[in-house]
Amino acid sequence: MELSQKLEQLIEKSVEKKEIAGANILVIQDGKEKAFAAGGHADIKAGRKYERDTIVRLYSMSKPVTSAAAMLLMERGLLDPGAFVEEFLPGFHNAIVAEGGKLVPAEKPVRICDLLNMTSGLMYGGDITSVCSMETEKLFDRIKEHLYLEDALTTQEIANRLGLIPLQFQPGESFQYGTSADVLGAVIEVISGKSFGEFLKEEFFEPLGMKDTAFYVPQEKQNRLAKVYQRTEDGLKLYTEDHLGIMNAMKQEPAFESGGAGLVSTLDDYAKFASMLMQDGSYQGKQILKTQTVRYMTNGSLMPWQQEVLDQCWEGIRGYTYANLLRIQKDPGKSPLFTSIGEYGWDGWLGAYFCNSPKDGLTMLLTMQLKDAGTTSLTRRLKNVIWSELCGGRQK
Numbered sequence: 001m002e003l004s005q006k007l008e009q010l011i012e013k014s015v016e017k018k019e020i021a022g023a024n025i026l027v028i029q030d031g032k033e034k035a036f037a038a039g040g041h042a043d044i045k046a047g048r049k050y051e052r053d054t055i056v057r058l059y060s061m062s063k064p065v066t067s068a069a070a071m072l073l074m075e076r077g078l079l080d081p082g083a084f085v086e087e088f089l090p091g092f093h094n095a096i097v098a099e100g101g102k103l104v105p106a107e108k109p110v111r112i113c114d115l116l117n118m119t120s121g122l123m124y125g126g127d128i129t130s131v132c133s134m135e136t137e138k139l140f141d142r143i144k145e146h147l148y149l150e151d152a153l154t155t156q157e158i159a160n161r162l163g164l165i166p167l168q169f170q171p172g173e174s175f176q177y178g179t180s181a182d183v184l185g186a187v188i189e190v191i192s193g194k195s196f197g198e199f200l201k202e203e204f205f206e207p208l209g210m211k212d213t214a215f216y217v218p219q220e221k222q223n224r225l226a227k228v229y230q231r232t233e234d235g236l237k238l239y240t241e242d243h244l245g246i247m248n249a250m251k252q253e254p255a256f257e258s259g260g261a262g263l264v265s266t267l268d269d270y271a272k273f274a275s276m277l278m279q280d281g282s283y284q285g286k287q288i289l290k291t292q293t294v295r296y297m298t299n300g301s302l303m304p305w306q307q308e309v310l311d312q313c314w315e316g317i318r319g320y321t322y323a324n325l326l327r328i329q330k331d332p333g334k335s336p337l338f339t340s341i342g343e344y345g346w347d348g349w350l351g352a353y354f355c356n357s358p359k360d361g362l363t364m365l366l367t368m369q370l371k372d373a374g375t376t377s378l379t380r381r382l383k384n385v386i387w388s389e390l391c392g393g394r395q396k
Contacts, residue, residue, distance in 0.1 A: 015041075056266070058261075063260055064277075067297060068277070085187065095167060121174075123177075124136060136162070143245040148247075181259040184325075219251070271363065298326065298344045300328060301330065319332055
């Protein structure tokens with residue numbers, strides 16, 4: 001049986017079991033398409049199939065793009081990873097830390113490298129045991145309330161307000177997945193003098209031909225945007241709420257262009273970005289990033305004390321480290337799924353998943369639109385099939 005057929009069957013089984021509404025997947029090896037499969041619906045009520053050109057909300061799979069933007073500024077000498085965030089965003093002046101039940105001054109300022117490695121002390125909301133998390137939750141409630149109004153908070157306004165919230169720990173002392181990439185997007189705005197979306201469009205999306213990647217979906221493309229679904233006791237239900245300051249409907253240009261979660265894209269668009277990284281920054285004769293830049297971006301690592309926290313809190317990425325807004329495989333024997341040393345990528349809240357494996361010359365891209373999905377069981381099963389089919393001969 002062809003690989004595409006195997007992948008399609010796995011997707012269709014998940015659709016039949018009502019685990020997902022629909023999904024698509026693309027596999028590229030050595031620059032050639034090895035498999036494509038799609039199944040289910042992008043819109044169940046309308047009977048609209050999940051297609052190859054279906055547009056999806058990337059959520060955290062936006063982060064590798066934000067990382068690449070920071071790398072571009074680094075190679076141009078415009079961004080120093082050791083620089084203090086407060087140099088660009090005044091909200092980070094005199095940062096405070098929630099420590100031992102008290103608020104204390106930060107011993108050192110948050111650095112750009114802390115944003116890239118999630119070692120800043122910034123958090124997402126949802127943790128009722130953390131002052132940082134609860135204050136972040138309040139801020140995102142404020143963002144949500146004004147999302148469609150004239151006074152909607154902008155990328156830089158939100159980043160500066162995040163800087164006023166107590167950090168979870170002293171900068172650099174631990175690891176915590178959070179809003180660091182949103183702050184980094186604002187830093188890129190300040191340095192470039194352009195909106196984050198404009199910078200990405202000029203430097204990445206237009207040169208790569210990523211015509212369906214942006215921070216919103218124009219009216220003429222809305223019929224290709226997948227609906228979001230959530231699992232309930234009664235089966236899959238439509239999910240229409242805004243989340244993390246991102247408009248679910250994606251119908252208008254947002255004031256907040258979230259570097260951590262805001263982009264929409266398609267399989268083929270993101271494949272161009274992934275291929276550029278796989279080819280050491282080059283795509284169809286255009287050098288988007290320098291070779292050394294890509295190698296730096298995709299070979300980072302946490303410090304041992306930071307790695308210890310990651311290992312304890314995130315079982316799903318055992319064997320990986322985290323750096324430059326990417327998971328990076330360091331010890332495949334610890335991983336809960338087939339992988340290879342040096343493989344890197346990230347996923348998203350609604351189930352989008354991306355990985356590049358330079359050792360295998362392989363790129364895997366998967367999209368779905370399922371609330372709270374992240375890396376699902378289906379994702380792992382699809383990846384295991386792909387690795388067993390295409391990567392075995394290179395492991396010797």
